[in-house]
Amino acid sequence: MNANLTxxxxxxVTHLECSxxxxxxAADQLHGLSRAGRPxxxxxxxxxxAATVSRDALAARxxxxxxxxxLLPVRRTENIVSLGEVETPLVPIARSGGPGVLVKDEGRLPTGSFKARGLVMAVAMARELGVTRIAMPTNGNAGAALAAYATRCGIETIVLCPEDTPEVNVREIALQGAxxxxxxxxxDDCGAIVGKGAADGRWFDFSTLKEPYRIEGKKTMGLELAAxxxxxxxxxxxxxxxxxxxxIGMWKAFDELERLGWIGSKRPRMYAVQAAGCAPIVKAFEDGVEHAERWEDASTVAAGIRVPRAVGDFLILRAVRESGGRxxxxxxxxxLRAVxxxxxxxGLLLCPEGGATLAAYRQAKADGLVGADERVVLFNCATGLKYPMPPADNWLDRHGTIDFDAL
Amino acid sequence: MNANLTxxxxxxVTHLECSxxxxxxAADQLHGLSRAGRPxxxxxxxxxxAATVSRDALAARxxxxxxxxxLLPVRRTENIVSLGEVETPLVPIARSGGPGVLVKDEGRLPTGSFKARGLVMAVAMARELGVTRIAMPTNGNAGAALAAYATRCGIETIVLCPEDTPEVNVREIALQGAxxxxxxxxxDDCGAIVGKGAADGRWFDFSTLKEPYRIEGKKTMGLELAAxxxxxxxxxxxxxxxxxxxxIGMWKAFDELERLGWIGSKRPRMYAVQAAGCAPIVKAFEDGVEHAERWEDASTVAAGIRVPRAVGDFLILRAVRESGGRxxxxxxxxxLRAVxxxxxxxGLLLCPEGGATLAAYRQAKADGLVGADERVVLFNCATGLKYPMPPADNWLDRHGTIDFDAL
Structure with missing residues (x-):
């Protein structure tokens, strides 16, 4: 019924290129990192x-x-494994944010997070290229998305996560067949084990940016924003x-859209938000260097951004700097206060990582980096329902005398 | 940016009518149940x-x-309180269901359930009609949706739920300001307390079908399906x-669409699915009566359908019978097996109530009520992430010797 899927x-796609x-x-072959060890x-x-479709034609779909x-790599429609990847809404948060602040609520995607965008693409390409066994390190949401899509098309999946990954993530990964x-x-400790097994030919390595297609899926966040x-x-x-x-994906999307003539040269300032307890990119940005060192003893409530070392560090830093962001x-x-x-x-329940973007926005506004009248997008990368919330313990005895004034 | 909201x-709307x-x-006045005590x-x-818009014009929005x-009751755009009510996708479940089986995944709506449809409408109308304090009994998801929308526009909210309501529901309701x-x-015990307070003028009663507008919001499920x-x-x-x-809302939607000339007279067979541990509508259907008796000692894992008594029982039974369903x-x-x-x-995580529809579909197919080649829609009314899942306890020691063959 949805022509996009039929x-x-x-x-x-013409080729792939070391970043x-x-x-x-060559396209249409299985690749991991480049020979230089980069995405x-x-x-x-x-x-x-541009000669085949117009932006208006796409907008009408x-x-x-x-x-x-x-603008996506999947060659054959039959390889698309879909769970309903809806366009995510922009939700204003006028009170907790400000009049021009919109949250892109990525929790509406399959498995409740933006990881679905990357994994729906990577799994389709894995299928197209004949992969039958995939392993991945995850802080939770990526593993859930991989499990769902891979299960759906019969690809075997092994997922490794840190011991303190939220219970709901581990359970959904298992329930969805991984x-x-x-x-x-x-x-990154989980990633080392996945890498060793991949080197031994036991499975294909689906770590962040270690296969080329998750970034193409994530790119759609930038395409959607433009539309x-x-x-x-x-x-x-x-x-x-x-x-x-x-x-990185959004930055690539903006570049492709400009080359297509669909947008102009104006870019958003890109703010990479990290937790103070795990901020390797922030340190590298402030030190003025191109590559980040591993962050030792990483710790934060926002588990999704507890990534001590990123293989695409230089791509993140380039985009942030070129954009005039920070x-x-x-x-x-x-x-937690922002959540x-x-x-x-x-009335909008953010995940901790989404809360981090609101906290960073507030800080940036206070520091004069962002004007109160600017149009700002914060990414809420997952549904807030996956995360612990404070208890609520009010009891009412229906057999007793109810004090209505106290309700 | 979304013209629907601006x-x-x-x-x-011409008027309201006792069902x-x-x-x-009269329209544009605050109403609860009719004088006959019905919706x-x-x-x-x-x-x-029909003279103002075409179905194609609506489809292009x-x-x-x-x-x-x-086709909705809200008069003034400024009263719309939106959290991003996306059209929910139809997800095929070819393996666990069958080739023609689609799940309408309502978990993508704000607060993760289809309750958002009803509550976004009821809250907008409450705002339009000057309500400042609302109370509601809930099994969880309706309370969460009410809290989110009411909080967003500053309406005070009191929510009462059964003691064994899932922890995540109670917490999200509280966190969202109720x-x-x-x-x-x-x-229904919670509902009795809400009703008493409403009779005393303490608040407006937002119980299911006790105000007229939640049904108009839920009606959009039928409108979306048609499109x-x-x-x-x-x-x-x-x-x-x-x-x-x-x-009831979908049945009303189909009727309105036919009167508009936008669909023909063909109707889906409507199957009302209940849990064996709380099946008052099933009993009334089988007994051939118009009203259902209260189900005593109601008990089921699917808390959302643990409703011993429904004020709209006769409307449900009429729609089911007229449609040729059951x-x-x-x-x-x-x-649980279906989930x-x-x-x-x-790779699709259903809520227990969604699982109930899959279980009922399987049973209906086995009983010859539904053909294997028919086009069937199952409603997954909430994200499966809100519900308990079986534990998954595999541990791997990164300092030890890893048996890769066992992964």
Whole structure:
């Protein structure tokens, strides 16, 4: 019924390219990192795209993620494994944020997080390229998305997560058909085990940016924003940054849209938001260097951005710097206060990582980095329902005398 | 940016009408139940609607719930309190269901359930009609949706729920700014307390079908289905039935669409799905009566359909009978098995009430009520993430020797 999932549409991938050296790699073959050990980026014949479709034609399609097919790598429609990747809404938070502040609520995607965007693409490409066994380290949400999509098309999945990953994440991963293991370490410790098994040929490594297609899925956040803002872009974007795939992906999307002639050269200032307890990108940004050192003893309530080391660090830092933005750290107290304020004042339940973007926005506004009248987008990367909330213990005895004045 | 939320659009409400006696009530005034103690239904000048907009014009709008504005009661755009009511996707479950089985995944709505549809409408109308204090009995999800929308526009909210309401529901209601109380009883016991306070003028009663507008919000499920199916309708709908607002609402929507000339006279068979441990509608259906007796000692894992008594019982039963459908009961074991199968086989995490519809569909197919080639819609009324899932306890020691063969 949704033509995006049934129509055969032309695809325009020409090749892949090392993000560090520019070395070319053939499309339609299975790749991990480049020979330089860096992420591969997918390149398209954008002139041919522009000659084939218009932005208006795309805007007229059903609004899910697959409307962007000509800018995505999947060649054959039959390889698309969909769970209903809706366009996520922009929700104003006038009270806890301000008049121009919009939350892009990514919790509406399958499995309740923006990880679905990356994984729906990576799984389709894995299927297209004949992969039958995948392993991945995760802080929770990526594993859940992988499990759901891989299960749906019969790909075997092994997921490794830090021992303190929220219970709901571990359970949903298992229930959705993956084999999930808790590891006494952080996400990069899990990643080391996944990498060893991949080197031994036991499975394909689906770590962040270690296969080329998750970034293409995350790119759709930037494409959607452009369409939702009427082919202009907001003034500033606050993005919770762990591995940074989404920030890198949006930056790539804006570049492709400009080359297509669908947007102008104006860019949002990109703010990479991290937790004070795990802020390697912030440190590298402030030190003026291109690569970040591993953050030791990483700790934060926002588990999704507890990523001590990011293989795409230089891509994140480049995008932030080119955009005139910054990398910002917020502490856990501010994160929890922001979550609480958005819920109590605007009725919107953010995840801790989403709360971090609101906290960072407030800080940036106080510091004069953002004007009160600017159009700002905060990314709420997952539904707040997955995270612990404070208890609420009021009891009422229906057999007793009810004090209505006290209700 | 979304014109549905900013454009002033004409409205066509003429009056309200008692669902039992047909007695007329004035629009634009605050109403509870009719003098006969039954739900009020909103009536529109459908000829004027048809003369003003076409179904194609509606289909071309942004796809959220507010695209249906001419068929909704809200007069003034400024009273709309939105949290991003996206059109929910239809997700095929070919393995656990069958080739023609689609799940309408209502967990994508604000606060993670279909209750958002009813409450976004009821709160807008409460605002329009000057209500400042609302109370509601809930099994969880309705209270969460009320809290979010009411909080967002500054309406005070008191929510009463059964003592064993899932922890996540109670917490989200509190976090979203409502005052929430657990009561040692079931939802109708909570409702009795709400009713008493309303009679004393302490608050406005937002119980299911006791105000006229939640049904108008739920009606959009039927409108969306018609648009998603290209202005035809599926062969059968399986709907988890507690208070039954959605089933009644869809039936009303289909009627209005036919009067508009936008669909023909063909209707889906409506299957009202209940749990074997709380099946008053099933009993009344089988007994051939119009009203259901209270179900004593109600008990089921699917808390959302643990409703011993429904004020709209006769409306549910009429729709089911007119459609050629049935009321069906499924036991908790079948519900849990269905949830498990959909997750493990199709990567889709249903809530227990959604699982009940899959269990009922399987049973109906086995009994020859539904053909294997029919187009069937199951309603997953909330995100599966709100409900307990089986534990997953595999541990891996990164310092030890890892047996890769065992992963």
């Amino acid at each position: 129509a055969d549409r032309p695809t325009f 560090l050296t520019g070395e070319r790699y 591969l980026l997918v390149r398209y014949d954008l002139d041919a795209v 059903e609004t899910d993620l697959w409307r962007w097919r000509e 084999r999930v293991w808790r590891v006494n370490g952080l996400i 939702q803002f009427g082919w202009e872009l907001p003034d500033a974007i606050f993005y919770p940054t762990g591995g940074g795939t989404g920030l 990398a910002l750290a917020v502490d856990d107290g501010e994160i 609480d304020d958005a819920a109590r004042q605007d | 454009a002033d659009r004409p409205t066509f 039992l006696t047909g007695e007329r009530y 009020l239904l909103v009536r529109y000048d459908l000829d004027a609607v 942004e796809t959220d719930l507010w695209r249906w504005r001419e 005052r929430v109380w657990r009561v040692n009883g079931l939802i 998603q199916f290209g202005w035809e309708l599926p062969d059968a709908i399986f709907y988890p039935t507690g208070g039954g607002t959605g089933l 009321a069906l009961a499924v036991d908790d074991g079948e519900i 498990d199968d959909a997750a493990r086989q199709d």
